[in-house]
């Protein structure tokens with residue numbers, strides 16, 4: 136039997152507990168939606184203000200003379216991100232968004248030739264990733280219905296790695312998969328899939344939206360060809376924060392599929408020559424002028440990750456999600472919930488996926504009780520106890536508020552339909 140006392144004891148022993156003070160939490164609100172939009176930290180706020188000050192003080196000179204020179208910021212953020220994904224500094228750059236970065240990397244690495252011309256993705260993938268693949272196929276004059284192959288899911292929640300590997304056929308040119316599935320929170324075995332794809336000569340890309348900042352990765356050692364992610368989820372960079380991308384060292388030095396003047400080698404960029412000399416780093420996959428004010432908060436935020444360490448963050452996150460699942464079973468066992476994420480630690484990400492017929496109305500009732508969950512159509516409540524700013528006691532308190540809602544049927548006051556953003 137888990138009690139509130141147990142939660143408090145876990146908080147007392149938690150080496151990361153003090154990071155919570157660095158975030159704007161707005162208690163008594165319980166924020167469980169850091170997997171959609173992470174909260175603001177004081178350090179992210181400070182690094183954003185630094186860039187504004189640099190603008191105020193230096194005008195155009197801020198590109199090179201500010202406290203945080205804008206001309207090198209994307210590369211600096213890439214280096215700060217590299218330890219989170221097991222990459223070399225030069226393999227990482229912060230730029231664009233997941234979707235634009237996917238366009239860039241598909242334009243670069245998807246090279247249909249002869250009978251090897253299809254892209255493999257999965258039927259549970261996020262729509263934007265699928266739209267990007269479909270439009271890239273169309274740009275090659277290929278019908279997405281034929282050339283986009285989707286790995287099926289048996290239960291609508293998970294993917295089976297062996298099925299994925301069985302589908303890595305000779306007609307597949309490139310495979311794009313999520314590291315962690317956005318609905319069920321399933322974590323795929325990136326290394327195993329990458330090795331199997333390479334044995335077949337297939338380029339492998341991953342979307343790390345739901346794993347970066349929550350889970351350690353070894354992209355370089357695993358040989359992953361490319362990856363994309365956003366920074367406004369677990370990395371707490373703020374709404375519309377700059378995206379990121381990784382390209383394995385073995386592919387560096389090539390021209391990007393979509394070029395622009397920021398793809399240029401930095402030393403040559405201002406020669407203004409009409410022949411592009413691409414950067415020797417992942418910086419070559421930038422296109423235009425970096426969005427400095429959407430990048431600056433990430434610098435402060437990544438300092439926190441460097442101090443906390445991604446291994447410790449993962450360790451705490453697993454303890455917290457386990458604690459949450461145990462509490463759900465203890466307190467909510469009779470209310471019709473299904474825990475839809477994998478149970479095994481090595482197969483799950485940073486959020487819990489809770490299914491219920493009344494998921495949308497339950498989410499509204501939670502918000503009325505100052506709990507911020509996240510709803511994914513048609514029946515999923517995602518709950519992400521973020522290691523850096525959610526305590527074990529918060530998890531306990533959240534479960535109790537959910538229990539009150541179920542006991543009193545308080546969700547019946549709300550319609551079981553999603554809002555515009557859900």
Ligand SMILES: *Cc1c(COP(=O)(O)O)cnc(C)c1O
Pocket residue numbers: 232233234235261263264313317342344345365378
């Ligand atoms: C959040 C998310 C996106 C969003 O893409 P943006 O281009 O950053 O808007 C795309 N794919 C996945 C898997 C996501 O989780």
